[in-house]
Amino acid sequence: MRIFLSLVILFAAAIGLAVGARFNPGNVVFFYPPYRVDMSLNLFIVLIALLFAILFAIFNAIRTTQQMPQRVAAYRREKRDREGNRALRDALKALFEGRFGHAEKAATRAAESPENAGLSALIAARAAHRIGRPERRDVWLGKVQEDPSLKTARLMTAIELSIDGHEPDAALDAMNELNASGTRHIHALRLALKANQRAKNWPEVLRLVRMLDKRNALHPALSRRLKEMAYEDLLTHQAHDAESLLRVLSTIPAEDKTRPFVAIRAARAxxxxxxxxxxxxxxxxxxxxxxxxxxxxxxxNSAGAEGSAELLAQIERCEEWAKSHPGDAELELTLGTLCLRQKLWGKAQRHLEQALSDAGESETVREAHLKLAQMHEALNQPDQAAAHYRQCALSTML
Structure with a gap:
């Protein structure tokens, strides 16, 4: 339909021009002695139009020729960008597919485009790391330093790859540089947690775990396990004397001190x-x-000295607990052990025998027999002591 309308308009214009030219009696005369040129006005108009078209074509050709180098350069640049983008897509695809060697080669081609050089280097660094080439990985990461807009991406990649490569010192150096730039998002905190865990920097691990717990960014089971590992190291290996141990305990929050794992380790220490x-x-x-x-x-195990007021207070406290926790074999064993230490023979025998009756674990049975044997030895009852020693040995063999 559009073509038909265009033809109608074109024919109408041609008819209009023909009719106008037919009734145009004008004449144009050029004098250049001794010459004279006469022509109709219609011919003059046609010649002017042709001259304009020719001049326009000449000037357009000149301008196009002058712009040719820029156009060739733009074409080559666009071609390079297209090839670079295609190589970048190929590198990402190969990286996700696990074809790391192909990913690094494609990233090398993509890096020829200046716009893709930084991202291509990050992809190549990850690919080189996956195929076990840390030296090439570091070279690629070094190339990203030239692009300040990718500083955070470079540092995050360096931290993650260093942690995966069991290089905690390098990871912590990159983390310090990242922290200096003010970047503290959740993924960075998680990576910092892994790096400090690998470096066995347990105070920092505890601090990061608390920060991530506040943001609900750490699974409760993982948080609990990391705290246990940190507290075990702090209370077992880093507290070399009583003063340092008390100093470590003062840094533990009251809520964590009441957790069984922490309380047990602290009590032992x-x-x-x-x-x-x-x-x-x-x-x-x-x-x-x-x-x-x-x-x-x-x-x-933290019983007071024999005959001391502290030991008597412990026995009274255990007796109170026994009223609210009847049938607890471990509590009966502990109470019997404390009474044995205080030389309350009757109470000790009663509680130890009750522990044997309620015990469900071989360790509790063995410990109860051992304490009863020691009690009978102290009372000069060798036959009963020998019997309990035999039972203790049998429970050890089971």
């Missing part, structure tokens, strides 16, 4: 340093929050 009172205090507070048989055993 305090008892080993001779701080039995502090150990009993921590265990008592933890048991008030959550009842745990392991805490009860740790409470017995």
């Amino acid at each position: 305090l008892s080993a340093k001779g701080l039995h009172g502090e150990a009993r205090s921590i265990v008592e507070k933890a048991l008030a929050v959550e009842w745990d048989e392991r805490l009860v055993r740790a409470y017995g």
